[in-house]
Amino acid sequence: MVAPEDHGVPGIDDALAGEGAAVAPQAAAASAPEVIPADPASVTPDQDAAAAGLTDTTTPDDRPSRVQDTQAGAKSDAPMALIDLGAAKIAIDVTDLREVMPAPEKLQAFQSSAPGIVGCVALRGQVVPVADLGPLLGLPGRQPGDEPGVIVIIGNQSQAYGITARAALQIVQARDCAPQYITRDQTALVDRLLARLVLVDDEAIGVLDPHALPALGVPLSRSDRAQDPTREPTENFLLFETDGTRFCLPLSDIQATLPEASIDPSILRAGPSEGGIVHHGTERALLNLSRYLGMSTSGGGASRASAVLLERGEDRALALRADHVRDILSLTGGQIARMPSLLSNNPGVFRGVYTPTEGEETYILDGQALGCDPVLSSFGHLQHEVGEDPPEDNRSATVDLSERRTELALLVVAGVRCAIEVAVVEEIVSVSPRVAERWSNGMQYLGNITSRRGELIPTFSLAASLGHTAAAEAALPAIVVIRRNDEQIGLLVDEICALERMVVMSESKSDSGRILQPVKTEDNSLWEVVRADALPLYAM
Template identity: 35%
Template sequence: MDGFSPAPSVTEVPETAERPTSMALVDLGARTVGIAVSHLREVMAMPARLEPLPSSVTGVAGCVVLRGQVIPVVDLAAMIGDSPALDGGKARIVVILCLQDQLFGICAAAANRIVPAQDIRPQPIRNAATGLRETLLATFALIGAEVIPILDVPALAGLGLPLSRDDRVTTSSFDRTDQFLLFEMAGISFALPIIEIEATVPETEIERKGMDSRYCDGTLRRLGREIAVVDAVRLAGLAPGNPRQGRSSAVVLRLEGERRIALRADRIYDITHIRQGDIAPLPRLVCTRPELFSGVVPREEGSAYFLLNHAALRADPALLALGATAMVSTADADLAGRAARAAALRSDLALLMRAGEDFALPATEVREILPMQAAHHPSGRLGHLGNVSHRKRLLPIFSLAELQGLPPTTFDHRAAVVVTRVDGDDIGLAVEALIAVEHVGSYGGKTGPSRNFVYRKMAADQGLLRLLRIEELPLGR
């Protein structure tokens, strides 16, 4: 870690420290830092010049205008004592961060990739020094063989930076906003909901391995698996193209069970929010497989984002067949054994979420996940927050924490509503945050106290989680 001064002392992170979330790795020029995906709003190109913004706070470089909104920008590299990102043209992008309903940006050289939570190992060290660098980069994580400092976004915002109120908080609560990952292939931009992505893979070798397909270029290796690499451009018929070989980045999607595919990417370049009202229908004559898209987002400069339909990709017979090639390599016997056990127990996949404490809900019980929104007309029943209109029906929303006898929780931008079914009716469970979708294991049999707890099979953190049993929710009170 070039440029880090040795800390005078080291203290352990309490065992109760928050579990990792997915991280975006951002290159500041002199170093790479990790930023929780929950704090990312989007990434924009660095303008030719920043607009002036008077401020006495060190590091404030100016502001940018994004879709009519003025957003302050700081040179984080300069703030932590590195060579300023704005010197020598190193800053090529502005990463827009969101803290609750406040926005600001940081200058950066590149947004490299997204790392899923299961690939992040928080390290039990903290900088004990009190300098600005140690305040902003107080914790670390091991990602692969690389030690990455994690940016404390609340600490950065708390330095007195000028902040801009997020215009999205004034939009209708029924105009759904989602986080999307943008990637480019053959000059065409694709978008996928972040929640549907298992991982992003930096540039790696693509092995042909005798794969015979109009749109499959070979396989790549990840976590002991050989995963088929698919060209979305040829798959959808957006352009004929030619099969490629060599190196490429990729976006890994889980299909059914243990099947996976990787969508090839020339570059993975942005995280953005797309409102449902911004999505236009895709003209059927644009490509040969329009059913693989949820729509298109036209851009002012004449380009567009093509929104891939993850449900259609999961159901495509050809992709399912290719996904079956994601076999576990025998070179990793331990991983192979764990994956085989996970595949044998299809029902052990669970949604992990936080609502006062951590819960695991069997994936088979999850109908969909919605963003948190204002609910109306609470009935006074235990945990009932009110109702929302959804899919032309009224959906009652309950606080999961209160249903479990825990103190009421505060819902912020990380909150979500998990839709499940009780006695034939859909209900929404409001949770503080979603943690992951992972395989879990039971500590005991089907009876006794241990039946109510599970552990994370594929994670380094195998602490206890409460197993949420929908049929036992106290909804009649």
Template identity: 25%
Template sequence: MKVGLLRVQGALVALPVDVLREVVPLPERFDALPTAAPGLVGAVLLRDTVLPVLDLAALSGTTDGTAPPTAAMGVVVLVHDGRALGVLVDSVHDVVTLDPAALQPVAAGERRLFTAAFVRPGTGEVGSLLDPAAVFGVPGVLAMTSAPDAAEGQPPAGTGTGTGLDPAHLVVRCTSAGGAGDVLLAIDVADVQTTLPSLSPRPSQLSSAWCLGVTDHGDVRLPVVDPLALLGLPPADRSTSWQALLVRSERGLLALVFAEALDIVRVAPSARSAAPPSRGLAAGVVRDVARLPQGPAFVVDVAALLADAEVSALTSLNTGPGAAAPAGEVTGEVTAALHHDPVVLFRARGTVTAPLDQVDGVVPFPAAPVPWIGGSSDLGALVTDADVVPLLDLSELLGRGRLADPTAGVVLLVRPPADDPDGPPRRVGLVVEELSDIERPVWREALDEAAAEERAPLVRTGSATGPLLACVDLHALAEPFVRVGSAATSPSRGPELWHAVTRD
């Protein structure tokens, strides 16, 4: 079963995803309701709907309910049997799949809110499964009738006639800088992992014209993207407060900023118009324009967005907060005028680059690596849900000497082409000091095949006067360690491992 993970007064709580609707910011105050109920803190006005809000900690007896919860950062809107109410949460985490057979039932009792205990996949943290029926059944709670799109599957007025269940879309307002006005985006709710009620991106070397920096979400540091700039529109106003919605590709998460969530509506085909001709990424991402009561909204194809090479590359570089945190100011902007394939810059006793498409992901150095049986490296191996990844000091492989403290670095996961096309892919973890940047080279030296045997192309990043840097072939470095049946020994450091030599 799929559940959304929340945190309430520090405790991990799960709810079935089909009852989770959205997350809204914590209001400055709650309005009083003419009723008394355990844990009821008041009501908020959500798009002309009065939404009662419960404090689960007070309801379950964790707190006495006499003081407002200091840890709460937002309100999660729940919809169950055509009724809606809100619950206070400290934070919103991921969507995970729980094995029903692994749930440990909780004994029945008076005011039982939680039906089972579970172990969070990947972390081992114990959580509790909340029973939506028990929450909505609290005596005295005036749960409101939910919006027609959630209750009956019918489109709201103004979105077309529709047949059956037309796709539900989250409509968000994005505010452009320089007085360019607001832009509405409509995104299929099936593509939205969750929403963050407030967001303040931190500067990062990942920053570009459309990447605003990074933010932490649960155990992951992920890139924050301005969808307006990404689509070639005037960028978002950086003086306003932001919310964000999270979307997930096969490689990782991405945060898209917006100013305000307006509604969830079902957009019928009859309420759509063909999108105007456009260039760049927008040509494949904006499918059409939805005619909504709030105004025209660009319908965003999230799958097409995440399929873009540069966007996909950003999602693959999700790192944990324990990793070396990217910091600093913008070092360069990714622009459509640069045609060379992007490279990732990192530190390994000097600045080195590698083709971005060779990096399968970036993770922190593990706190407790396991021994690498039969391997020559003393760094051990990283155990993941899918494989056991041997860890290698990249600087040492390149003949630069060992890193001063590999355990303080980050791991580039590399998945070279498998020797056996029918066999399972294997990965190697190359340990570097820190991840520095992602850039498109402004210049790349072209050498013929004979010359490349002695010296492969150099790349120049940042600007026309930027440094010439080595571009390492990570696949060639990792390939000897993933060959099925081969001994895990140090590979030769011949010129075939390099695209270039360094002048760092």
């Protein structure tokens, strides 16, 4: 249940401040630091000396304008993203960012006489001009032999430009950024670009003015698309693969995922069913969707397989064969294209197809339409209980769970068994060697990863956050990306066990999570729900 390797470079997305919150570049005067005028009611000795001709008496029009930064020691209002330009670090207010994307091996040509322009990139159908800040700041620029690095996109959904960088390093919380009281020369190019200065861990870092480059003539990418200030609604899907075909089912339509089990081809084998599988004392027909929908000619023959249980309300669930459970995807309606009717003999059970920029097409299934398919439904009725009845002395101790509330949860191990609400899970990514090394050393904050949409995601060890020790040799560690307080964070877990509908045994009290139990289990195991907002997470 692990996604392909993450992009390998950190990135930052406007979701850090809520999509649409990024500031569109406007006129330079809108963001220029305030000029500090002399108080006419208070004449200093220096001014007296100037009047006496003992100091420089040039008029203000003859002298460069002097401006001052925010008072030293004051705290910034928003977090800062630290960007490595190669020869220096700069900071960018996260509200001025749109996202960060991996840089291509070679930028596309872009004809412009504006200073610093080195090319352009295509970002979701929008051409974005790209500038190299280095030479404008008196620093070396990007060289042909340098690693591609990243492109930092500044602006919002309608107006944007990009700058080249070696990497996006980290997000620094506002409380850890101390703006400095510095008198600056407003006419100097470097002071116009880096109009403010902050102190981060005793390191002085200039803050990029997002309006300075457009004021110098750097062109802006402008989109004519209708602007919606709110984030487009997303829906979470489980990505699984059957006979080489990638399918997605809405998480809301899934009852559970079943671990790999033996297939008995001597029973329930007919049409799309490859035989029977048994899980928790229940035998079900294992359905091969790829073959049934005419997308594979495989004749089956597998001896073992895992499965996804399709929820059907009052009717019995359907077991869909899943050779690999790959990931959880968070998709908007705009990312799902129309399903070509010639690709399946039953196109009515599809909502569409999702094709990532780099990757294979994924077919988005309609869970309700599948559940109502008459052929598939007939196999649901064949589900039956198997095995011996429990001993008489155990029957009286059995708790009736039929009246209790249930919910879908992602079951993981992070030092201990725990559960994560599926509603907050956005995706699952693999663990890079850099993150794995920090995790193996017992660190809580593991650095940052990049999501598929270019967001920079602070990542933490869930075991360490819960006060436990991670497994010394975890079989399949993975990073579960969840949304907490409208920001994404990554939680590294030792192992992902299952996606399963669980019975709520006890509701949450104060900071403790709900206690869940599988609907049917031999060991009556209990799983505590991790409350993301109660985790003590610090990026230090």
